[in-house]
Amino acid sequence: MTDHGHQGPAPRVAIQFQDLAKQEHAAHFGMWLFLGSELLLFAGLFGLYTAYRTRYATAFAEAVHHNALWIGTTNVVILIVSSFTVAWAVHSLRRDRRRTTLWSLAITMLLGLLFLVFKGIEYGIHFRDGVFPGHYYAYQEMPGHGAQLFFTLYYFMTGLHALHMIGGLAAIGWVAARVARGKTTAAYPIPLELGALYWHLVDSIWIFLWPMFYLTTG
Amino acid sequence: MTSYLTETTGIKSWLLTKDHKRIGLLFMIATALALMLGGVFALLIRFELVSPGPDFLDGLTYNQMFTHHGVVMVFLFMVPVIPTVFGNFFLPMMLGAPDVAFPRLNLASFYVYCAGAAIVLAALWFGGIDTGWTFYTPYSATSPTSVATAAFGVFVVGVSSILTGLNFIVTVHTLRAKNLRWLEMPLFVWAIYATAIIQVIATPVLGMSLLLVALDHAWGLGIFDPSMGGDPVLFQHLFWFYSHPAVYIMILPAMGVVSEVVCTFSHNRPSSYRAIAFSSLGIAFIGFLTWGHHMFVAGMSVVDVGVFGILSMMVAIFSAIKVFTWTITLKHGRIRFTTPMLYFFGFMFLFVFGGMTGVAVATSSLDVHWTDTYFVVAHFHFIMVGGTLTMYLAAIHYWFPKMFGRMYPERWGLIGAAGVILGFIFTFTPQFLLGNAGMPRRYWTYPPDYQWLNVASTAGATILALGLLVTLGYLIWALFKGPKAERNPWGSRGYEWLAPTPPPVHNFEAPLEITRGPYDYHLPET
Amino acid sequence: MDKTESQVMAEREHPGSGGKYVFALIALLCLTALTFGLHYVTVGELGMIVALTIAAVKVTIVGLVFMELRRSMVATRTVAAVAVVFVVLLCLGVFADVGFR
Numbered sequence: 001m002t003d004h005g006h007q008g009p010a011p012r013v014a015i016q017f018q019d020l021a022k023q024e025h026a027a028h029f030g031m032w033l034f035l036g037s038e039l040l041l042f043a044g045l046f047g048l049y050t051a052y053r054t055r056y057a058t059a060f061a062e063a064v065h066h067n068a069l070w071i072g073t074t075n076v077v078i079l080i081v082s083s084f085t086v087a088w089a090v091h092s093l094r095r096d097r098r099r100t101t102l103w104s105l106a107i108t109m110l111l112g113l114l115f116l117v118f119k120g121i122e123y124g125i126h127f128r129d130g131v132f133p134g135h136y137y138a139y140q141e142m143p144g145h146g147a148q149l150f151f152t153l154y155y156f157m158t159g160l161h162a163l164h165m166i167g168g169l170a171a172i173g174w175v176a177a178r179v180a181r182g183k184t185t186a187a188y189p190i191p192l193e194l195g196a197l198y199w200h201l202v203d204s205i206w207i208f209l210w211p212m213f214y215l216t217t218g
Numbered sequence: 219m220t221s222y223l224t225e226t227t228g229i230k231s232w233l234l235t236k237d238h239k240r241i242g243l244l245f246m247i248a249t250a251l252a253l254m255l256g257g258v259f260a261l262l263i264r265f266e267l268v269s270p271g272p273d274f275l276d277g278l279t280y281n282q283m284f285t286h287h288g289v290v291m292v293f294l295f296m297v298p299v300i301p302t303v304f305g306n307f308f309l310p311m312m313l314g315a316p317d318v319a320f321p322r323l324n325l326a327s328f329y330v331y332c333a334g335a336a337i338v339l340a341a342l343w344f345g346g347i348d349t350g351w352t353f354y355t356p357y358s359a360t361s362p363t364s365v366a367t368a369a370f371g372v373f374v375v376g377v378s379s380i381l382t383g384l385n386f387i388v389t390v391h392t393l394r395a396k397n398l399r400w401l402e403m404p405l406f407v408w409a410i411y412a413t414a415i416i417q418v419i420a421t422p423v424l425g426m427s428l429l430l431v432a433l434d435h436a437w438g439l440g441i442f443d444p445s446m447g448g449d450p451v452l453f454q455h456l457f458w459f460y461s462h463p464a465v466y467i468m469i470l471p472a473m474g475v476v477s478e479v480v481c482t483f484s485h486n487r488p489s490s491y492r493a494i495a496f497s498s499l500g501i502a503f504i505g506f507l508t509w510g511h512h513m514f515v516a517g518m519s520v521v522d523v524g525v526f527g528i529l530s531m532m533v534a535i536f537s538a539i540k541v542f543t544w545t546i547t548l549k550h551g552r553i554r555f556t557t558p559m560l561y562f563f564g565f566m567f568l569f570v571f572g573g574m575t576g577v578a579v580a581t582s583s584l585d586v587h588w589t590d591t592y593f594v595v596a597h598f599h600f601i602m603v604g605g606t607l608t609m610y611l612a613a614i615h616y617w618f619p620k621m622f623g624r625m626y627p628e629r630w631g632l633i634g635a636a637g638v639i640l641g642f643i644f645t646f647t648p649q650f651l652l653g654n655a656g657m658p659r660r661y662w663t664y665p666p667d668y669q670w671l672n673v674a675s676t677a678g679a680t681i682l683a684l685g686l687l688v689t690l691g692y693l694i695w696a697l698f699k700g701p702k703a704e705r706n707p708w709g710s711r712g713y714e715w716l717a718p719t720p721p722p723v724h725n726f727e728a729p730l731e732i733t734r735g736p737y738d739y740h741l742p743e744t
Numbered sequence: 745m746d747k748t749e750s751q752v753m754a755e756r757e758h759p760g761s762g763g764k765y766v767f768a769l770i771a772l773l774c775l776t777a778l779t780f781g782l783h784y785v786t787v788g789e790l791g792m793i794v795a796l797t798i799a800a801v802k803v804t805i806v807g808l809v810f811m812e813l814r815r816s817m818v819a820t821r822t823v824a825a826v827a828v829v830f831v832v833l834l835c836l837g838v839f840a841d842v843g844f845r
Contacts, residue, residue, distance in 0.1 A: 015724070016310075016317040016393055021749035024756075025817065026319045026392040032820050033384045036827035037422045043831040044426035044456045048441065050835045051452050051842040057789065076776060080802075084769040087810040094759040135438035135446065145447020152441055156430075193756075200811045204803045211799055215783040217791025391819055392749075419830050455838050506830065510837065519844035522837070 011188035024190060031194045035201045038164070042205060045157050049212060052149045059146020064216045066131070066142065067154070071122045072214030075115050079203040082111035086172065086196045096186040098179065105176040108199070112169045119162055126151075154213050161205055168202045171195045221623065221720040236321035237723055242307035243621075244328050248335070249303060250690075252294035259287035261683060264645075264676040270666045280662040281348035282363070288351025289342075293372050294335050296602055297464060300471035301417075302331070302382055304613050305410045307621060309386060311714040311721065312404045314395030314730030319388040327381035334378060337371030340364075350660060352457060353427075355442035355450040359434040369432040376421045376428075379467075383417030386410055397732045404712055404736040405481075405494050409474025412498040416463045416470075416505065424460035427453060451516050458509035466505040468602060469569075470498055472609035473540055476562060479612050480544050482710040483559045484551025487737035493543045497536040504533040514582045515589050523582050530580035537573055541566070556708075557631030561612035564639035568604025572597055575650070590660075593653025596646045603642055611638065611689065618696070619703030623720040626700055630692040637685025644678025711743060712736050746818045755815055768809040775802050 017023040053060045089104035130138035133155035137148040175195040178184040184191045222239045232240055262283050266275045275283065306324065310317050318324050341347060345364035349357055358365050390411045394403070431453065433439040440446040442453045477494055481487065488494055510518060510526030544566070553559070575597040579585045588594055611634075618626050648671040653659075657668050664672070706715040713736055717726050734741050779798045786794050808814045813821050 016315055016319060016321070018393075018396070019750070021753040022392045024753050025749040026388050028816070029391060029820055029823070030320065030384060030388045032823045033387060033418055036823050037380050037384070037418050039827045039831060040419055041422040041426055043834050044423050044430075044459075046831060047456065047834045047838045048452060051449065051455075051838045053792075054839060054842045055449070056447070061788075073776075073780060077773065080769065080772045080776065083772075083806060083810050084765055087765045087768075088762060091759055091762045091765060094756065134434070134440040135443075137446075149441070149447055152439065152446075156439070156441070189756075197811055200806050204806050207802050207806070208796070208799050211779065211783075211792065211795035215779070215791075215795050217783055217786050217788060217795070419826070423834065449842070451841070452838065455834075455841065459834055459837070506833065510841070517845070518841045521844040522841045525840065 009185075009187065011190075027190050027194060028197075031197050035197060038201060039205075042157070042160070045153065045160070046208075049153055049157070052146070052153065056144075056146030056149060059142070059144050060150050061216060063142055063147040063150040064213065066129075066139075067214050068122055068125065069214050069216075071118050072210055075118055076206060076210040078111050078115050078118075079206050082108045082115075083200050083203045085111065086199045090189065090193055090196050093179065093184070093186055093189045093192055098185075101179055101192075102176060105172055105179065109169055109172055109176070112165055112172070116162060116165060116169075119158065157209060158213070161202070161209060164202050164205070168195075168199050171198055219718065220722065221718070222723050223622075223720055225723050234325070236317070236325055238306045238310055238318050238321065238324060239621075239721065239725075241324050241328055242303050242305075245298065245302035245306060245331070248328075248332065249295050249299040252290055252335070253299075256287055256291035256295055257683060257686065259283050259290065261679060263287060264679040266662070267664075267672045268676050270664050270669050270672075272663060275662070277662050278348060279346075281350075281660070282342075282346040284660055285347045285350050286342050289338060289347065289368065289372065291602075292351055292464070292468075293375050294338065296468045296606060297379060298331065298375075298382070299610055300475065300606070300613065301386065301410055301413055301467075302328075304406075304475070304617065305382075305386060305413075305471065308617065308714050309389060309407060309410055310393065311717055311725050312407050312712065312736070313390065313393050314398060314713060314726070314732060315389070315393035316724040316726075318385050319392055320385050323381055323385055327378045327385070330381065331375055331378035334371050334374030334376075337374055338368055339371075341368035341371055352461070353431050353453075354457075355431065355434070355453040356444060358431050359440070359443060361435070366432040366436040369428040369435070373425045373428050373432070376425045379417050380421045383414035383421075386414040387418065390414075395730050395732050401491070401495065402732070402735055405477035405488065405491065405498075406471075406474040408495040408498045409470050409477070412502040413467050413470045413474075415499075416467050416502050420460040420463040420467075420506070423456055424464070427456035427460070430456075451513065451518065454513050454516055455509070458512045459506075462509040462512065463502075463505045465598070465601070466501055468606050470501060472565070472606040473498070475609040475613045475616070476540075476544060476565060478710075478712060479558045479562050479609075479616055480547055481551075481737050481739075482616070482708050482712065483554045483556060483562075484548050485554075485709065485739050486547055486551030487735075487739055488543060489546035489550065490543050491737070493539050497539045500536040501533060504529065504536065508533055508580075511580055511582075511585070514585050527580055527582040531577055534573060534577050534580075537569075541570060556615070557626070557628060557635055558612040558616040560632055560635040561608045561615070561639075564635065564642075565605060565608045565612070568600050568608065568639075568642065572600025572604055575600065588653055590658055591653035592649040592657050592659055595659045596649035596653060599646045599649070603646070608639065608642075611635070614693065616708070617714075618693070619707050620714060620717070620719055620721070622697055622700075623703055624696055624700035625703045625707065626696040627692055630688070634685055634689035634692065637681055637688060639685075641678050641680070641682030641685050645675050645682055646678070648672070648675040648678070706743065709743065711738050711741075716744070747815075749817070752815065752817060756812075764809055768805050771805055772802050775805075 011020060013020050013023055085104045085108040089101045092100040092104060131151050132138060133152045137151060172195050175184060175192045178191060222237055266273050266280055341364040347363045347365055347368045349361050349365060390407060430441055440448060442448045442450045508526055508530040510522045511530040514523055579588055579594060579597055615626055615631055652668055652671045657664055703719050705719045775798050779795050782794055783791060807824060813824060
């Protein structure tokens, strides 16, 4: 067994694992499998976007104009920075810097909340214009099917993403509480590492949604 | 000496267990109930079709019967059964491990399955569903039945499947006994591993497709709705992206059972271990490249029709490799005719026949004639019932002594197997002829010329049902009154047989030392 | 040669400097600015392809540095790669239909 030389209780190895290293690998590997399945949940939606963009290329390009570029871009910057702060939290916890860890996590959560606030503002703008998903679409300026499908996909993909953000915030909050109480420590940082991995996936998805829904080209 | 069955007692010790063996038994009961329910729907279909005109079901109810049959059989039985029952029970033992990687997640996946099944059953009971188990748009968005609830229920069951797959993959990677290398694991483990990969990758796409249908039905999301410019064929792409690999989720574990049964009862190592191990991965991979063959006449581009047709033929290569390997294994072995072996011979005939008809329907120019007829129905039942169900029954008999410490009555086993196999042949062979003669699937009534084949099929279904009931009867009897089994009644070299019968809670009395391969029949057992 | 679980755990316990995270952040922000700038000058579907390609590079950086795939075992990296491959596969299959009808 490795000598950790860190503060915090020595982690328990469950009976099915031969040693702590295998248990930790299982945790990370299992989390990656879960992230893989989450990515594949979005896969169908990327597929639908591919299909409908191919079919309604002009309408999609026009509809992108309506989305607020400044909100989408601010949000992608927010999430990239928040990935940095959560990675910094993991890095700090490993070096046993509990206060830095907690500050980094707090900023991460704040950024996440900010993302959702901007998203809410953006949805509000859409509702005001009559942009609703599916059969409720009522945007006079772009009445065609292509735009209707664009916004339906936009709502569904960003909405699903936002739900995952909320889940991510809950996970990070839960881990932060554990760090504050001294339950997740340098000796056993796994819950924070796994929460951070989830957060990075949520960021990665937005990195793709940004060009798909906000960057007009031609 | 206590075993996993007797170590703790009381209902809570079962419902809150983290022991993979008890969880396997919980799944065994749940999936068996699903099989019986699905079977009831099947019999209702077959009895309605005995005469050309309406008998005792009206059209809407008939549509609900085949939909319910499909949904219950596919999602509540075929997809989960062998992994959750025998995978759960034996995967850790075959690796020399005391449990799976995440025992609490394992229990959770059982309750998620139950929750999903409950939602599905609620949908079937209140309003039913009549879209076919395939939920095609645009009808699924407008059907007056409980589509949204049923689709959501299947989504939840899918979550259970993903969790099981995830658990098994991590288990194989991290819990192998010291000295147990990848290419020394029992072949059943390879089969479960390949299946688990498909479960994790494919199921989320099904989840998304059903979520979109549920939202369309409930709230008018309309993403596949032609009146909104949507394309209903896109639903089919998403649906079959899962549902084709799903059939490999259904057959790969059965093939894993075949490898174990064949080697044990021919007292021989597999003629090529690597052929079987790697072809499992091959099937898992190529299986993802073939989904469009369900959509040859749906209006896809010619490019997709051509590409998917060719790729679909390639998957048969891997199945053929397995069939030849098993055959050569038998040739050089000492065969014993037990009930599992009889089921295996049924499997060989039915799976090969069904597989060949699969290559036939993969030929898109021929499929134009056969698609949406009973020919396709017969094809997939030959694989699913003739392939998976036979090996599910073989697995029950093969591992019965290890799981319960008792032997089943061999003579009754042979009778049950004969009833199931012969009943099956009489049920579904006529359906190839019906389909080739033009009878469409999912039709409630038909022209009188098709009647005698329908009657033959229903007669076969009755025999099949009786065979299954007889089997259930003597198995339950054997649970309580069967003669006590010794540790390794079959003389198998599999690692699970090294454990006591029935096994203790942590599977082995001391950590398992692997000193030989799982098919070393040239060596003494211990 | 693949790492062992113990080697990975030992590396995680000795984290070294945090410089790599800072560099990754800067790289990501620069690529974001690049994408932003390019979208004013690229036209049509080519523009979308360029933007998505840069997005893929960004996600790779997130994966390799923030998510530490660079020092994970082969099995972990395979999971990430396979998931991406299948997303692409689904999109390709759909495109081969809709794009050629």
